[in-house]
Amino acid sequence: MTEPIVEELVVIRGWGRISALGVASTPSATSPPPFTTHAASLPVAALPAAAEAALADLRRTVPAYRQLDRTVLLGLLAARQATAAAGWQANPTAPTTPLTVSIGSSRGATGLLEEFHADYLAEGTVPVAASPLTTLGNVASWVAFDAGSTNGAALSHSSTCSSAFQALGNAMAWLRAGMATRFLAGGTEAPLTDFTLAQMRAIGIYSPYAAAEWPCRPGAGKPSTFVLGEGAAVFALERVSRSSLHAEPLAKPVFVLESVGFGFEAIGSKTGLSPNGQHFQQAIRQALAQAQVTPAEVDAVVLHSPGTPAGDAAERAALHALFSPALPVLLSNKWLVGHTLGASAALSLDFALHVLATQQWPAAPFTTDLAARTEKPIRRILINAAGFGGNAASALVTML
Template sequence: MISPIPADKALVVIRGRGRVSALGFNPMPVDAAVSPFTTHATGVPVAAAPLVTEAALAELRRSTPAFRQLDRTVLLALLAARQAATHAGWRALHNQPLIPNQQQSADNLAVSIGSSRGATGRLEEFHAEFLAEGAVSAVASPLTTLGNVASWVAFDAGSTGGTALSHSSTCSSAFQALGNATAWLRAGMATRFLAGGAEAPLTSFTLAQMQAIGIYSPLAAAAWPCRPGAGRPSTFVLGEGAAVFALEKVSRADLATEPPTRPVFLLEGVGFGFEAIGSKTGLSPEGQHFQQAIRQVLGQAGVSPAEVDAVVLHSPGTPAGDAAERAALHAVFGEHLPPLLSNKWLLGHTLGASAALSLDFALHILETQQWPAVPFATDLAVPTLQPIRRILVNAAGFGGNAASALVSVLNK
C-alpha cells in the first residue's frame, strides 16, 4: 500500500515520457528472444539504434537547416523530448509548438538534460579536422558545448522564457537533471519541465576508452553480451539512446478532479550519494554512495524500505560494480531484497542516458506489471504476480557519485 503523501506537499507528476534506444522507440523488445545488440566496425558488441531510429534521425536532420550540424546526442534528445511533450498533451504534433492553456504556457517551460559526454561525435570530428588542416570551423565551440543539448531541446519545444539546464556527472547525469528539475518545480521556479538524459557514445575512440579500462564484454553481439548480475567476466557494453520526461508540479486536490484516463506516476524524490575514493573508476565494496542515495530518497518520500516493491539496478555488468550495489541494497533492505530488475541486458550501458532509460523501464513495469525474462543465469527477478506499485531506480558513475529515484503509481 502506498503511504499517503501529506495534502500540503506538492506532487511532481510525470505527465509524459519518450525514449529512443537499441529497441527503437519501444520500451520493451518486440521479440525478447532475439538480441538487440550488433557488432561495431571495431569488432566489439554495441547497443546501437535500429533502422527505424536512423530513419527518424535522418528526417529530423532534414526538417530544419540548423539541425543538419547537430551532434547525434542532441538529435536523440530531441526525438525523446518530442515524444514526451506529445504524450503529456503539451503539443499536438511533433512539428508544432507547445500548447498553452490558462495554467501553463511555453514561457514557463524549463528543460534539464543530462549527458556524460555531450556532443561526442561532433567533437571528435572537429578535432580530426584540426589535426588534418590546422584550423577548425567557427561553429565547433557552440556545437560541442554540453549546454547545447538542453538549449536545442528548449528551442525545439518552443520555450520562450524558461531555463535550459545541463548536467554531467558521468552515468548518473540524467538523475542530476531530474533532481534539479524536481527542486525547481517544488520551489515554484517553473511549472513544467522536460528532463532526462541523452548519449551517443558509439565512436571508435569512446569504445577504445572503455576497453582500456578492462571492463568490456568479450561476448558476441548475438549472445546477450551485457549481463547484469551474472558475475565474471565483466560484461559492460556501450549503448546509445535518450529518455525524457514531462514533469509538472500539482496538488493532490488538482489530481482528484482529473479524469482517470491513464495511470498517474509520481516522481517521489531523487537522492544523491558520494564517496571520496582515490580511484575515479572505483567504488567501495559496500557501495557507500549507493547507500547514501537510497536512504536520502526514501527519507525525502517518507517511505520505509518495506514499501519498495522492486529495484531497477544500475548494475552495468561489471563484477565489482554489480556486487557493491547489491551490498548497498542489503545494507538498506536487509536480507530480503525486493525483486531486482535491469534493462541494460537489452539496451547496454548508455552512460548519461542510462538512468533516464532505467526510469522509463520502471514506469513501463508500473503501467503493465510485466517485463521480459532474462535469457542467462543471473540474480535478476523473473516476472511475478506480486503487484508492483513503487520502484526504486539506481544510477552511479565514475568519480564516486550515485543517485536514486523513487517512482510510484498514485491511488487517487
Template sequence: MTNARADEAFIIIRGRGRVSALGEQAFPASSDSPFSTHPNGLPVATLPPATEAAVAELRRAHPAYRQLDRTVLLAILAARQAATDAGWNHDQQPTTYNQHALTVSIGSSRGATHHLEQYHEEFLREGSVPAAASPLTTLGNVASWVAFDAGSADGAALSHSSTCSSAFQALGNAVAWLRAGMADRYLAGGAEAPLTEFTLAQMQAIGIYSPFAAGTWPCRPGAGRPSTFTLGEGAAVFALERVAATTATTEAAATHQPLFRLESVGFGFEAIGSKTGISADGQHFQKAMRQALQQAGRELHEVDALVLHSPGTPAGDAAELAAVQTVFSGSPPLLLSNKWLVGHTLGASAALSLDFALQILATQQWPVAPFPTYLATAPKQPIRRILVNAAGFGGNAASALVSLV
C-alpha cells in the same frame, strides 16, 4: 491509490519519450538480441533502422539541425515524444508546446562526442577548426537545442554532466525547481551517443568490455564473471508537472490510466582514490537510496522493486548488490535491470532505467533475461512503487523513487 493531504503537491510524470536499441519502445518487440556489431568488432547497442531514419529526418527538418551532434538530436527526439505524450503540443505543431515557463534540464556524460572527435581529427589533419566547433561541442548545447525545439522562449535550459548518473542530476534539478515554483512545466532526462572509435577504445582500455558476440546478449548484469559491459546509445526525457495531490488522485481515479508520481531523487557521494570511485560496499549507493526514501517519507517495505544500475561489471554489480543488501537489511525488493536490452548508455542510462520502471508500473510485467542472473523473473505482488539506481565515475550515485498515483 495514494492517500494525500489536501495541501500536498505531487510531481507528476505527465509524459515520457525514449530512443534506444529498442527503437522508441520501452520493452523489446521480439526475443532477438537488439545488439549489433560495430565496425571495430565490438558488440554495441545502436539504434534500429526505423529510429535511425527518424534521426535523419530530424536533421533535415530545420537548417540549423544539420550541424547538431547526434547526442543533441537524440535528446530532441525523446523530448518531442514526451511533450506529445503529455499533451503539451497544440495546433498540431510537433515542435511548439503550449506552456508557461517551460524549463529544460538534460544530462549527458560526454555531450557532443561525435562532433568533438570529428573537429579534433580535422585540427590534427588541417591545423584549424571551423568557428562552429566550440559552440557545438559544449555540454550546454544539448539542453539549449531541446529548449529551442520546444519553443521555450523564457524558461531555463540547463545541462548536467555527472557521468552515468547525469540524467538523475537533471531530474533532481527538475524536482527542486517545480517544488519551489520556479517552473510550471519541465522537460528533464538524459541523452548520449558515444558509439565512436575513441570512446569504445576507452571502455576497452579499462578492461571491462564484454567478450560475448552481439547476438548472444553480450551485456549480462548480475551474471558475475567475465565483465560484460557493453556500450549503447539512446535518450529518455520526461514531461513533469507540479499538481495538487487531490487533483492527481481524482484524475487517476477518473481516467483509469496509469499516472506516475516522482516521489523523490536522492544523491550519494564518496570520494575515494580509485579510477571509478566505488567502494566494495557501495557507500554512495547506500546514501542515495536512503536519501530518496527519507525525502519521500517511505519505509523499506513500501518499495516493491528496484531497477539496478548494474553495468554488468563484476565489481560494480557486487558493490551495488552489497549496498542494496545493507540498506534493505538482507531482504531486498525484486531486482531488475534493462541494460541487457539497451546496453550501458552512460549519461542516458538513468533516464532509460526510469522509463523501464514506469513501463513496469504500467504493465505489471517485464522481459526476463535469457542468462543466469539474480534479476527477478516475475512479480510476487502488485508493483506500486519502484526505486531506480544510477552511479557514475567519481563516486557519485543517485536514486529516484517513482510510484503509481
C-alpha cells in the same frame, strides 16, 4: 507505515525514449538480441534501422539541425515524444506556460567533437561553429528551442553515468520551490565512436561475448560484461496538487516522481567504489527520506548494474545493508539497451514506468539474480544510477 499526505506532487505527464529497442520500452519475448557489432569489433547497442531513419528525418526538418551532434538529436526525438504524450504541443491561442529544460549527458557532443578534432589535426583549422556546437550547454538549449520554450531556463548537467538523475533532481527542486511548473528533464548520449569504445576497452571492462550472445549480463558475475549503448529518455514533469488530480478523470495511471537522492564517496581511484557501495547507500537513504517511505514500501529496484562484477556486487551489498532480510524485486534493462552512460538513468526510469504500467518485463536469457516474475503487485520502484568519481543517485517513482 501510513504515508503522509503530500499536497503538492511532481507527476510525469508524458515521456519518450529512443534506444537500441527503437522507440519501444522493451522488446517482445521472442525478439533477437538488439546488439550489433561495431567497426571496432565490439558489441554495441546501437539504434535499429527504423530509429535511424527517424533520426535522419529529424535532421532534415530544420536546416540548423543538419549540423547538430547525434547526442543532441537523440534528445530532441525523446523530448518530442514526451511533449506530445503530455499534450504540451504549442497552441498559439492558449496562454503560454513557462517550460524549463534540464538535460543530462556524460560526454555531450561526442561524435562532432571528435570530428572537429580530427579535422584540426589534418588541416590545422576548425569551423566557427565548432565551439558552440560542442559545449555541454548545447544539448539542453537545442531541446528547449525545439520544444518552443521562450520563457524558461535551459540547463545541462554532466556527472558521468548519473547525469540524467542530476537533471531530474534539479527539475524536482525547481518544481517544489515554485520556480517552475513544467519541466522537460532527462538524459541523452551517443557515445558509439571508435575513441570512446577504445576508452571503455582500455579500462578492461568490455564484454567478451559476441553481439548475438546477449553480451551485456548484469548480475551474472565474471567475466565483466559491460557493453556501450546509445539513446535518450526525456520526461514531461509538472507540479500539481493532489486535489486537482482527484478532480480530473483518470483515464490512465498517474506516475509520481517522489524523490531523487544523491550519494558520494571519496575513492582514490576515480573508476573505483567501496565494496559495500557507500555512495549507493547514501543516495537510497536520501531518496527514501525525501519521500518519507520505508524500505519495506519499495516493491522493486531497477539496478544500475552495468555488468561489471565489482560494480554489480557493490550495489547489491548496498541493497542488502538497507533492505535485508528480504530484497525487493531486482530488475535491469541494460541487458536490452547496453550502458548508455549519461542517458542510462533516464532509460532505467523509462523501464520502471513500463513495469509499473504493465506489471510485466522480459526474463533475461542468462543466469542472473534478476527477477523473471513476481506475484506481488509492483506500485513503487527505486531506480539506481552511479558513475565514475564516486557519485550515485537514486530515484523513487510510484503509480497512483
